[in-house]
Amino acid sequence: MIEWFDSNLVSILNGFAIGSLLFILAVGLSIVFGMMDVLNLAHGALFLVGAYLAWSLLSDGATWGGFLAALGIAALVGLLAGGVLSVMTEPLARRPILDQALLTLGVSLVVAEVLSIVYGNDALSVGAPPGLAESVSFLGRSYPAYRLALIGVGLVLAVVVYVVVERTSVGALVRASVADREMVSAMGIDNRKVKVAVLGIGSMLATVAGVLGAPVYGARPGLDDTILILALVVVVIGGLGSVKGAFIGALVIGQVESLGRAVLPDVASFILFGTLALVLVLRPRGLFGPRKLAGT
Amino acid sequence: MTAPLLSLSGVSRHFGALKAVDDVTLDVPTGARHALIGPNGAGKSTLFKLVTGSMPVSAGTVTLGGTDVTGLPEHVRARLGISQTLQHSSLFTTQTVEQNVLLAAQRRHGSRASLVPRRQAAARERVDGLLADVGLDHRRGSPVADLSHGERRQLEVAVALACEPRLLLLDEPAAGMSPAESARLVELVRALPETVTVVIVEHDLDVVFALARSVTVLHLGRVLLTGTPEQVRASDAVQEAYLGTGRESLFTDTAGPAALGVG
Amino acid sequence: MESIVADTGATGGRPGGGRRHATLLRAVPAVVVLVLLAAAPFVLAPFATTVLGRILVFALFAVSLDLLVGVTGLPSLGHAAYFGVGAYTAGIVAIDVTSEGVVLVLVAALAGAVAAAATGWLAVRSSGVFFLMLTLAVGEIVFQLTTTLDSVTGGSNGLYGIPAVRVGGTALTLAGYVYWFVLAVFVLGFAALWLVSRSPVGGVLRGIRDNEPRMRSLGYSPFRYKYVAFVIAGALAGVAGGLFALQVRLVTPSEAGFTTGALALLAVILGGAGSLWGPVLGAAVVVLVRDALGPTLEGHGPLVLGIVFVLAVYLLPRGFAGLAGISAAVQRRRAATRRTP
Structure with missing residues (x-):
């Protein structure tokens, strides 16, 4: 057992690193849908925007200045993009949920194509900032320092989001409106402002995740879909609108993606689907989903 | 008296601490024209949902024609002969x-x-x-x-x-109908053969007393009384139980759908 | 989106001479289109004929998706999975066993149906956005399988060396003959979907789309019907995939990918969900922009399609069929005012 653990330590750590990224992505996706009923299929494209931003600022040599600048710009771009998306989906608010999802799908096609026009179709790699670019010894294995830092960032962010949602008045608003969509307007709060804020923060998490993920995944066409689907699987497994669910789901899918692919490379895709199927058969609304969705 | 077509035994439905339907026992014989009345929130519509299976019971059993259907899903109960109209129109628009x-x-x-x-x-x-x-x-x-x-x-x-259907559940079928339309409805239900058993929830008491041969009064989820329309009208117990909310609420309640609660 | 289907369905079964006349009249455009399509290889250049064939293949795929999206109300984002499964199966059988066209189409249908049956039992249990997400996940997983199982699928290089399709033992080497074969299968596939949509089961599916709880209270098991629709749609998507393989003779993972499924959904939305014929037009637009216009746009057809997608959601909530539906609604209103004095 210990031997097995030892030989797969790198895969397990990779799983945690992927899980960290997935959590950051999924929590945005999950809260946007849970609160605003908008399934944002452009979430993956926003991740890719962040990744290419990181490449733009770091390709001439990874510096902390460049990295932090990329994070800052990505956060701004994400907030703006969320605002634009919220304005774009507003006319569709009274139409079926599918229409809003299709709109974001169209947006994601456009964004991905524009990115490939600007940056070409080659896979680009991005260096980690100095000090994190090397490998360090961890439990007797050499492991990239940046990925360890990523795991740390993911954990810190998870704690922050959890405290905000569970312990603050803003969080109370989030929880109330996930449980009952009418709640926001019933409390006399301008629904549109909340929507702009929620979509802005959700999109910001996606672009920031793109920058954070760039030293691991780089930037390439198609990465947006891969990431979007993993994040969706996390949300489905964890349950819509649940921070705890997004966290557990991200950990599980991170391990399936990393450890699963390392140990059983041929059937990893089946494991992913199998995990999804198992959870949904046992808990149709996800592990921590609302007992009852509004309107059902 | 023939064997009951619909038999409820100790049927309850709880929402947390709220007992929407509380220990209801009721037999509806084949061919009955049975009305369920009671003020808003008495649990009438919830009771219908427990019979059709669109909502599971918290306790008790529902029996249709001698078959225990408590554990059967809604569509299977429908095939066994339960049919309903819903309080709010539910059509294929x-x-x-x-x-x-x-x-x-x-x-x-x-x-x-x-x-x-x-x-x-x-x-x-x-x-x-x-x-x-x-x-x-x-x-x-x-x-x-x-x-x-x-x-x-x-x-x-x-x-x-x-x-x-063998059992037809009508949930406020006359709500929003013109007098001519509800008169037509009464005629239609009267003309149904005795093989169709009818249970009706209705606020328009003219319709209720025109159709029903037996009445059950529900109050706060419990059965207050089951009897003939005359017995119900004359019952002191019913009148007394309603003093708190005013006896008008029982016999003159004609609130429109907008004023209706869970029912 | 329903007005046309609703109208024909309503009067469809009532006996009377006028009805038969109306049905015949309605069949006229279909026959004209069919004759034009059949004559195309005599008129068009080989390249244009091939593009038309691609449109037919993609149209059949889009119409199979419309059975789910428009008729049953199940928006699937992962339908390309079954298209891909059909394409790979037909390609592999053609290389290793036989390239007899009828066999290829049948095994592709079977493969699509089996894949849909295996994954649909889970997807169909969910509804709304959950269905959207689940089908997306299933689609992506199939896509990943096509790249990871490279010993079978050729990996990211794709499956190449597919021999020319044969009919009755004769290889069809000319583009025109291949086109006719594609056209024949398209007509059969479209007819099958059309019949299902007009059948009693089709009525039940529309009922589920409009009001699933009510269908349950009428004694229908929605799961069973949705599952059947899912498997039929999967089978026809498989057929479309098989046609793709024997026409293009190269199958790459992107055939099973997210973009393929998204473009099919675009074709359905653009054409008008639920009308079946609308998505055929939608598919024509999509393929023309991607394949014919694409090269002049330096390969950035998807950019145009993305913009079309966004515009279509705003401007054409009922697609091309919705435009036709407006005139039908006007006629109906006129008829109604005539009836009530």
């Missing part, structure tokens, strides 16, 4: 009047499992008859969206009857 009734009729008469178009002569004949009965034959080709509120209620009844 993008389709025509005729198609709405046909969907119900083809399950009994037609080749519902056919993957190629069929004439469905038997089902269509039944649809024609039902539309004439409820007075919608001139509207057969209209989309539901074009119907008035009263016409939708009539269509609800036609859809429910097209299932050829």
